[in-house]
Amino acid sequence: MLWSGWGDPGRAAPLPEPVVRLLHDLLGVRPAEAPPPPLADVAVPASRLAAGDLAALARIVGDRHVADDAEARVRHTRGKSTPDLLRIRAGDASAAPDAVVLPGTHEEVLDVLRLCAGRGVAVVPFGGGTSVVGGLAPEGGAAFVALDLRRMDALVSLDEVSRTAVLQPGLRAPEAEALLGARGYTLGHFPQSYEWASIGGFAAARSSGQASAGYGRFDDLVVALTVATPEGTLDLGRAPKSAAGPDLRQLVLGSEGALGVITSVTVRVRPVPEAREYEGWRFASFDAGAAALRGLAQDGPMPAVLRLSDETETMVGLADPSEIGGDSGAGCLAVLGFEGAAERVAEVRARAADALRAAGGEPLGAGPGEKWEHGRFDAPYLRDALLDAGAFAETLETAAFWSDVPALYEAVRTALTATLSELGTPPLVMCHISHVYASGASLYFTVVSAQGADPVAHWARAKRAACDAIIDAGGTISHHHGVGTDHRDWYAREIGPLGAAVLRAVKERVDPSGILNPGVLVPPAV
Ligand SMILES: Cc1cc2nc3c(=O)[nH]c(=O)nc-3n(C[C@H](O)[C@H](O)[C@H](O)COP(=O)(O)OP(=O)(O)OC[C@H]3O[C@@H](n4cnc5c(N)ncnc54)[C@H](O)[C@@H]3O)c2cc1C
Numbered sequence: 081m082l083w084s085g086w087g088d089p090g091r092a093a094p095l096p097e098p099v100v101r102l103l104h105d106l107l108g109v110r111p112a113e114a115p116p117p118p119l120a121d122v123a124v125p126a127s128r129l130a131a132g133d134l135a136a137l138a139r140i141v142g143d144r145h146v147a148d149d150a151e152a153r154v155r156h157t158r159g160k161s162t163p164d165l166l167r168i169r170a171g172d173a174s175a176a177p178d179a180v181v182l183p184g185t186h187e188e189v190l191d192v193l194r195l196c197a198g199r200g201v202a203v204v205p206f207g208g209g210t211s212v213v214g215g216l217a218p219e220g221g222a223a224f225v226a227l228d229l230r231r232m233d234a235l236v237s238l239d240e241v242s243r244t245a246v247l248q249p250g251l252r253a254p255e256a257e258a259l260l261g262a263r264g265y266t267l268g269h270f271p272q273s274y275e276w277a278s279i280g281g282f283a284a285a286r287s288s289g290q291a292s293a294g295y296g297r298f299d300d301l302v303v304a305l306t307v308a309t310p311e312g313t314l315d316l317g318r319a320p321k322s323a324a325g326p327d328l329r330q331l332v333l334g335s336e337g338a339l340g341v342i343t344s345v346t347v348r349v350r351p352v353p354e355a356r357e358y359e360g361w362r363f364a365s366f367d368a369g370a371a372a373l374r375g376l377a378q379d380g381p382m383p384a385v386l387r388l389s390d391e392t393e394t395m396v397g398l399a400d401p402s403e404i405g406g407d408s409g410a411g412c413l414a415v416l417g418f419e420g421a422a423e424r425v426a427e428v429r430a431r432a433a434d435a436l437r438a439a440g441g442e443p444l445g446a447g448p449g450e451k452w453e454h455g456r457f458d459a460p461y462l463r464d465a466l467l468d469a470g471a472f473a474e475t476l477e478t479a480a481f482w483s484d485v486p487a488l489y490e491a492v493r494t495a496l497t498a499t500l501s502e503l504g505t506p507p508l509v510m511c512h513i514s515h516v517y518a519s520g521a522s523l524y525f526t527v528v529s530a531q532g533a534d535p536v537a538h539w540a541r542a543k544r545a546a547c548d549a550i551i552d553a554g555g556t557i558s559h560h561h562g563v564g565t566d567h568r569d570w571y572a573r574e575i576g577p578l579g580a581a582v583l584r585a586v587k588e589r590v591d592p593s594g595i596l597n598p599g600v601l602v603p604p605a606v
Pocket residue numbers: 159160161204205206207208209210211212215216229249270271272273276277278279280281282283284285286287288289290335336337338340341342343459460560561562564597600
């Protein structure tokens with residue numbers, strides 16, 4: 081992973097010249113003043129660990145699995161939100177962990193947690209490091225270690241009768257797919273961060289993948305979990321569903337490292353689909369397209385992938401950088417994907433086409449769908465290229481019931497546009513629906529603007545306005561990115577004072593010393 085950006089440095093590509101010109105003409109984007117410094121020049125703060133901490137950690141995991149050199153610390157600094165990238169690109173590693181610890185087993189995780197609880201050292205579980213909500217930057221100023229789970233990367237077992245698999249948390253998604261694929265199975269979980277994010281991170285942050293319509297969110301896939309806490313082990317899930325009290329698995333899903341370290345995840349798996357087919361549709365407006373998607377979600381048939389870009393996103397052609405600024409046509413582009421047995425795919429595809437035609441859709445054939453499928457993991461690389469070109473680019477997301485979606489869409493767009501325009505960096509605000517349910521949908525916004533004098537501060541103001549708008553319009557503060565530190569205050573508003581107190585009580589029981597991801601997720605008492 082590129083320390084100052086996304087993914088495989090070999091795949092980075094500059095923006096085409098016409099796009100740079102368009103950004104200049106449309107948004108006043110000027111070339112970035114300075115490229116990121118070399119990694120070796122990035123300074124990390126002095127370690128806050130006490131004498132003997134590192135040696136004690138090494139006795140648990142082995143000398144080779146504790147690192148406190150600058151490179152290891154920089155590579156575990158914050159996550160991959162745009163403010164995270166802007167800070168690290170400016171050489172700011174002030175949020176670096178004091179050391180990186182790589183446990184190999186559940187027992188080692190337990191021992192590390194007990195040791196750290198005794199010594200007052202905070203612990204931040206680290207999967208793929210792709211958090212975009214400040215989930216890897218604890219608050220409070222105490223010494224902390226990044227607990228990197230990459231050594232726990234096995235497919236432990238596959239139960240072909242139940243169609244479940246036991247996975248270790250440090251498996252990255254492509255590795256998990258490869259191991260399962262070799263046995264004829266798939267998870268069907270393909271978030272945009274697929275290339276780097278981990279199984280533990282998916283569970284800890286309630287991730288949702290691009291094929292959520294067909295396979296479900298990651299939290300829908302999880303049937304059992306093992307969690308290490310400073311107070312011992314939680315083993316949860318002995319049947320797919322149960323009436324034995326509240327489902328404590330749901331307390332762990334989305335717990336973002338604040339309640340324990342997930343050391344094992346049992347997930348539902350499905351046979352690798354025989355056929356995968358993608359196609360495009362055009363709708364006259366976002367409203368018309370959203371109504372068509374709602375029809376499929378409520379009355380069927382449901383494809384595996386179902387997404388709809390608004391007019392601006394369709395016009396910009398964000399799905400394909402080579403198309404940016406080109407003629408991608410008017411209206412709103414929808415992409416549908418169908419997966420499964422070939423005969424079933426053909427049948428569902430035909431029924432969906434009837435429903436979409438009846439809802440006013442115009443079929444565009446396989447081209448736009450296949451283009452989307454081909455470039456679906458490219459957007460993070462495009463963000464790096466935009467930052468290099470002096471532009472600002474960031475995303476945020478929410479979800480609501482269908483009846484609230486139109487007002488939520490308008491409220492968030494207005495908040496982002498008004499705030500950034502007032503600050504002198506008028507943005508382009510684009511949106512798509514990419515996770516659809518019978519009762520509602522998520523809205524995913526992409527914002528591009530000039531960077532201005534202080535892009536981190538500009539964005540903080542715009543993001544605050546957007547988060548206020550989300551809560552005021554009845555949306556949730558996150559459909560799939562999670563809470564972290566960035567969304568915690570709005571999450572507190574969403575669950576109310578009693579909800580926050582319940583969460584604090586649970587944390588106090590499993591983490592009495594408060595060493596697990598301090599400041600992440602759990603609202604403080606007021
Ligand atoms: C470019 C980009 C695109 C993205 N696209 C999507 C998307 O399409 N869908 C989506 O859902 N998300 C998306 N995300 C957000 C992010 O990838 C997800 O939240 C993902 O689930 C994080 O996985 P990770 O392994 O990188 O976790 P990390 O970033 O390492 O950790 C996330 C949080 O979980 C905690 N954690 C990690 N592992 C464990 C564990 N084993 N036990 C307990 N706590 C743990 C961490 O402390 C942190 O608070 C995107 C992010 C980026 C940068």
